[in-house]
Structure formats: structure tokens, C-alpha cells
Amino acid sequence: MTTASKERVIKYAGMMAIGLLMVCCFEIAMRATDLNVPATVAAGSGLSTPTSGSGSATLYVYGPGTAIKRKVELGQPIQLSADELQHAGRYVISLDDNRATFFVTAGPVQSIAFLARPSRVPADTPNVITGTAFVFDKYQNLVLQPQPVKFELNVNGQTVTRTETTKNGVAFAKLDSSKKEGPAQFVASSGPASVRRIVQEVASDPCSIRMTVVRDKNGILARTDPIHDCAGNPVPDGTIVTFTSTDAHGKSTVDARIKRGIAEAQLPLSNDATISVASGVVAGNEIQWRGGQ
């Protein structure tokens, strides 16, 4: 091969290489896609993002509750439906060599998870009822934007209301129990959502205990007057009342439950005894028994 022929071959080869490179660049340019997705999307609102280029490509979307793989035509917008973007969280979208991440955030409050404790509380006690409310949107995503939550406690027409603002999706309140016993309706509400719980308010410890004693055929019968707490609520049946008789022979103790508001106990017969009564930390009156006098 002459030198001129060699030069011609090299020239043609170079031109072919440049041509091939240009074709590749054109192909890449035609297929190139830019993914312009917003940083955040509201749950259940769907998403449409344009693509550039031509031909088809595989779209991947990974996110909470979602894993999508489908063919899309470049140049046509990518559509992600409201159903595909229901769950709050981080999504990764991939199309050819382009990737983007975005977040789906919760929508408006639609439901509440409400924890009310305890289910039974003594009446007229401060800060004894607690309510904790978690706020969710219609897709059960935790709503992290601050939201007002109203806590309302209602017993026999007496209502206590407090409004708290959620922080990190949760609000809580501590409320006093009311003076009167009875079933309290404890309601937490935010926007259209409202949840009700029942808290049973019962009489607290007895305020005072007064008893009388009489002799009967089996010994000494000790009986209390109706027992109330300091707000006038009858102490619930079943509460233990302890009667104690002390004489020369020793001490006799009888634990009795309140029945229909009063408690009574049969104590051994004695001619000279000191009889006392108590319930919990509350002591009642003391009687010196002198053989029935």
C-alpha cells in the first residue's frame, strides 16, 4: 500500500469514527430525560412530570406501599396516580439514567387515634385524666403540621374544655375529674374527626366515717352511716371498711365491704371494749363499749 493510500484509509477511518460518535451523541441526546419532580407532593394528589427525548424506557418508582415498574414513552409526561401516591414518605423515581427523590406528605386531618386513661378515676381529683390524640389523614398518614385538638370532658352537664396544638402529630391534655361521680364523656376532636371515650368517675376516699354499735343475739353489731366522699358522692359498694374491737382478751378485726352505701360487721361480745372503724387512710369515730351501755 502506498503512503497516499494509507493516509486515505486513516482519513476514512477517522471520519467514520467521528460519524459514529455523532450518532451516539444524537441517540443519547434524543433519549435524555430530565426528571423534574417537586420536592413534596400531598398524599393522594397524584403527580405528572414531563419527559424529553424519544423512544421507550422503563420507569421505576419505589416508595412506601409502592413498587412500580412500567414502560413509558419518552417525550410523554409520566403520570403517577393518586392511588400510587397515598402513603407519606420518601419516593425514588428512576427513568433510564435519571433519578429523583421526592416526599409525599400527609393531607388534612381525617381521623384521630385517642388514648384516654384511666377508664375509672376518683372524682374531684386534679390532673388525673389524661388524653392523648394522634391525628391522621384519610390515608392513615400521621399529620405532622400543627393542628388544634379540642379535649372535652363532660359529666352530668358539667363540661371542661381544653384546646391543645399537635406537635409531631400528637397532642395531649391532663384534666381534673369533676366533683360529681358518673360516666364522663371524654371527646377529642380536630377538624371533621371526633372520637369519644367513657371514663367512669367514682367517689374518692371517704371524707369521714361514723358508726353506731348495738348489742344483738350474736354479739355486737357495728354499722356505719352512709359513707360519702368529701364532695358528697357515695363511696362505691365493695370498698373495704375495717372494724376493730380491742378488749382484755385482745384485738378482733373484721373487714367488711360497703353494701348499699353502708358497712356493717358482727364483733364478738365483750363487756369492756374499744371499737373503731377505718377505710383506707380515713379513720372514723371510736366507741367505748361498756356491756351495752
Place this chain on the structure above:
Amino acid sequence: MKIVLRFAFMLAVAFAIVFSIYNVIVLAAAPPSLAINIEHAGPRQMEDTTQRALARDYAAAWQAMTQALDQNRADLLGASFIGTADDKLTATIHEQQKSGLHQHIVDRGHTIGAVFYSPEGSAIELHDTAHIELQLMDGSRVVHSEDATVHYVALLTAAENSWKVRVFEAVPAF
């Protein structure tokens, strides 16, 4: 000389096998590292035993989740997840199964702040900054790979003898 070489070769093979088994069984099963700050947990004060149980159960939850998303096994979730968190992860796995996809997550550790501990002690909310290596896979092909720092809000509720994740959401920032 031959015997020595043969012995050395067998020793090397045995060492390689033991090392591989160690990697598969011990390292794969190792829970992620967690640093939990309970200073801002309230209104209830968190007891030491609760903090320890929380760290144990949340680490177990991450371990279960990474395995479940990698192997597409929703049955691995039940011990650590409940409610909507369980529902959403299960849905993810079912969608992955349909499309032949899975996720490989290498957990590089967590910086966690407890931000709420309910007055009656039945719910704890965490802010978890997780450092992860994420590979989104289509079969054996890597679709996307990244080292990411992701912020998660997790709500855990007390179950019979453990804490279970009830809400688990990634957020742009705390």
C-alpha cells in the same frame, strides 16, 4: 514439603469457610447501631428499662424490615410492626413481588431522639436520622444506588412484651 503445602491449603479453605459462615450468620444478623437521646421525651419521664427495651425493639424492627424488603417476605414484619406501618410495608412487599423488584438496605446506624412519651406510658414517638446504603433492585440489576441520610418519624406502641412500630414515615426534615 507437599504435605505442608497441602495442609496449608486445607487450612486456608477451612478458614475461608468459617469466615463466610461468620459473615452470613453473625454479621448479617447483627442489629444496627443506635444512639438514643431521651432528654426531650415527655410528658412522661422514660425509665432506663424502657429505654433499653425501646433500643432493642427498634433495632429489631429495622433488621426485620431490611430483610423483609430484600427477600420480599412480609412474614418477617409481624414481630416488630403493627397497624399502618405493617400494612404499608406489607403492601410494598406485595408490589415488589408483582414487579420482580426488591430493595437492599445496608444499615449504617441511627441517631435517634425520643420526642414524645405518652402520659400513660403506652406510646413513644421517635425522630430517627438513619444512615443507609440503599440499592433498588430489578432482579439482580441495580436500578438505583445511593448513600442516604433519611429522617424517619416512628411511633411505637407497647405490645404484650415489646414495643412495636405502628407508624413509620420518612420526612424531608424534622
